[in-house]
Amino acid sequence: MSRRVTEPYQKEIVGAKGSIFYRAHSYHTKVPPEGIVPVIEHYTNPGDTVLDPFCGSGMTGVASLLSGRTGVLSDLSPAAVHIASGYNTPNNPERLAAAASSLMAKLAGLERELYGTACSRCDSDARIEYTVWSDTMVCPGCSHEVLFWDSARQPDGTISKNLVCPLCSTSFRKGDAKILPGAPVLVSVACTSCRSREQRPLTTVETAMAHYPHRTDITDWYPTAPLEDWREMWRGQHGKLGIATSADFFTGRNLRALAAVWKIAGESPESLGLRFATTAIVNRASRRYQWNPKRPTNVLSGTLYIASMNYEFNVFSLLRRKLTAVVQLATKVGETSGQSSVTQASATNLKHLQDRSIDYVFTDPPFGANIYYSDASFLWESWLDDFTDTTNEAIVSTSLAAAHGGKSLADYEQLMAASFGEIARVLKRDAWASVMFHSSDDAVWSSLERAIESADLSLESAVAFDKSQPSFKGVKQMTNQEKVSSFDLVLHLHSSAGGVAKRRKSAVGKVAESDVIEAIANHLESANQRQRSTPYIHSLVMRILLERGATFAGYSYGEVEVLLTKNFLLEKSAWSRNPTPDNASSIKIEGTP
Ligand SMILES: C[S@@+](CC[C@H](N)C(=O)[O-])C[C@H]1O[C@@H](n2cnc3c(N)ncnc32)[C@H](O)[C@@H]1O
Ligand SMILES: [Zn+2]
Ligand SMILES: [Zn+2]
Structure with missing residues (x-):
């Protein structure tokens, strides 16, 4: 008999990104599962069912395992189902470790063949850990082939897009030049005997190895799914570089290595765990990992961009580390008392679930046009040879034709309404649903x-979810888009009608701007540094509007920023109350002339 919960969870939710559950396999917009645990514990009893119909990498399932509940997960995407299954299926750690060792043993010969070299200090066997590749550009003046590596790197450590031909001195823009297949320019070699690690130009033998093997020499299966030019993430640059299929995202050598790993992993009785480890390294092992003079720039998740200089990491080194992490994950999962199942399904039609069968929902649906999930998962889905049917993908993508999954905001709303309808149908009476959202x-x-209203769910409250404090470096590397959405809200919905949503219908639909300003001022009285940032205050304003039943019109991110600038003071990215009008004139407000 389930306990009746009458009050929504009111605390702010914080999740750290460091745990093995977070790190073992990446996914777009992952939610740290430890943050979800207290919320699940508030709403449910041990053994209760927790549904996430937009499960992504399955972090709600992991939170269910950690809290002794039963996770019921589904997602439209085969990549998400694969990753969520890898996280939520209990693997025996000893058997997995043995299978991992056997996998690496079978591949040892191939590793030597593809990445083996000699140490320049002690002459023992050494391993190429990575090779840096550079594109070659054709000079429009004299057709000389100019290596981007040679011409673009400036003495001050920056990269210039304006190149000068060393032969005829023609200056030209990188974007205007014809691009030829690249060349390896640098290797990093690790010696297994003297333990030295050196970065240096390639020897003749290493250069020959870098160009081997050719695609035609690879006998194991590898993905050749076409990267069609109608995709949201397709760029003219792909056409220019000759990136026409998923195979083109890899060097011949890494494709050969991955194809061998994929085949042997698939034949193992522990194939789920081993293939989970393999998809976890696929992006790093691809040409998407950009070389940068200051620091490696990790694969950018919102694009399928390939830079002019990139890393080719040793697939087996990546895999060895990942297998250790996956065994560690299996041990941690084995220590939990819950269980979770994963199904491939659209949230708009949860036909595998009965009416009134679920105790609680925690979910994180797509936020409008933020991320094109099926494109972002292209390489994973290529290896799985199974692709998202984008017909029901709940995103806004106005640049696509309807036949390719293109959708307006109205289409998105309709898909979300159908999904909330399904949530309302499968939830038990008087139960709760928590929905993460931000835009x-x-x-x-x-x-x-x-x-939400169309499904007759009532919105009872909204709290902020701080997806961990990013490090300083993290903030600097963030794109504007990420900065904007670093604070999500968690909306707490109730399955019996009568709450805020109903009140909203009778509400005037508007809140006076002075009330919003006053609420912000009250908040600033006791807010900490992060709670004074623009993203946080934007999420606070969304919450004020939601809870008071007011319209959102006029409160986009940019408009909230303007409101803040007019009424508050910004110092070091934190807002505070304006000083009294008397001395206000002597204080310069950041961002205003
Ligand atoms: C924000 S992500 C979830 C990420 C997840 N919270 C995590 O920690 O990994 C949203 C997910 O919704 C999925 N999705 C989009 N449209 C869907 C639909 N109609 N039904 C089910 N899932 C859908 C996407 O594939 C994506 O995995
Ligand atoms: Zn020239
Ligand atoms: Zn050595």
């Missing part, structure tokens, strides 16, 4: 709200 666009917020 800098007020129209997307309104859409979401109408979708």
Whole structure:
């Protein structure tokens, strides 16, 4: 008999990104599972069922395992189902470790053949840990082939897009030049005997190895799914570089290595765990890992971009580390008392679930046009040879034709309404659903709200979810988009009608701007540094509007920023109350002339 929970969870939710559950396999917009645990514990009893119909990498399932609940997961994407299954299926750690050792043993010969070299200090066997590759550009003046590595790197450590031909001195832009297949320019070699690690130009033998093997020499299966030019993430640059299929994202050598790993992993009785480890390294092992003079720039998740200088990491070194992490994950999962199942399904049609069968929902649906999941998962889905059917993908993608999954905001709203309808159907009476959401666009917020109302769910409260404090480096590397959405809200919905959503219908639909300003001022009285940032305050304003039943119109991210600038003081990215008007004139407000 389930306990009746009458109050929504009111605390702010914080999740750290460091645990093995977070690190073992990447996914777009992962939610740290430890943050979800207290929320699940608030709403449910041990053994209860927790549904996440937009499960992604399955972190709600992991939180269910950690809290002794039963996770019921589904997602539209085969990549998500694969990753969520890898996280949530209990693997015997000893058997997995033995299978991992056997996999590496079978591949030892191939590793020597592809990445083996000699140490320049002690002459013992050494391993190429990575090779840096550079594109070759054709000079428009004299057709001389110019290595980007030679011409673009500036003495001050920056990279210039304006190149000068060393032969005829023609200056030209990188973007205007014809590009030829690249060349390896640098290796990093690790010696297993003297333990030295050196970075140096390639020897003749190493250069020959880098160009081997050719695609035609590879006999194991590898993915050749076409990267069609109608995809959201397709760029003219792909055409220019000759990136026409998933195979083109890899060097011949790494493709050969991955194909061998994929085959042997698939034949193992522990294939789920071993293939989970393999997809976990696929992006790093691809040409998407950009070389940068200051530090490696990790694979950018919102694009399928390939830079002009990139890393070719040793597949087996990546795999060895990942297998250790996956065995560690299996041990941790084995220590939990819950269980989770994963199904491939659209949230708009949960036909595998009975009416009134679920105790609680925690979910993180797509936020409008933020991420094109199926494109972002292209390489994973290529290896799985199974692709998202984008017909029901709940995103806004106006640049695509409808036949390719293109959708307007109204289409998105309709898909979200159908999903909330399914959530309302499968939830037990008087149960709760927590939905993560964020958007800098007020129209997307309104859409979401109408979708919630149409399912007769009532919105009872909203709290912030701080997805961990990024390090300073983390902040610097963040794109503007990420900065904007670093604070999500968790909306707590109740399955019996009568709450805020109902009140909203009778509400005036508007809150006076002075009330919003006053609420922000009250918040700033006791807020910490992070709670004074623009992203946090934007999420606070969304919450104020939600809870008071007011329209979102006029409160986009940019408009909230303007409101803050007019009424508050910004110092070191933190807002505070304006000083009294008397001395206000002597203080310069950051960002205003
Ligand atoms: C924000 S992500 C979830 C990430 C997840 N919280 C995690 O920690 O990994 C949203 C997910 O919704 C999925 N999705 C999009 N449309 C869907 C639909 N109609 N039904 C089910 N899943 C869908 C995407 O494939 C994506 O995995
Ligand atoms: Zn020239
Ligand atoms: Zn050595």
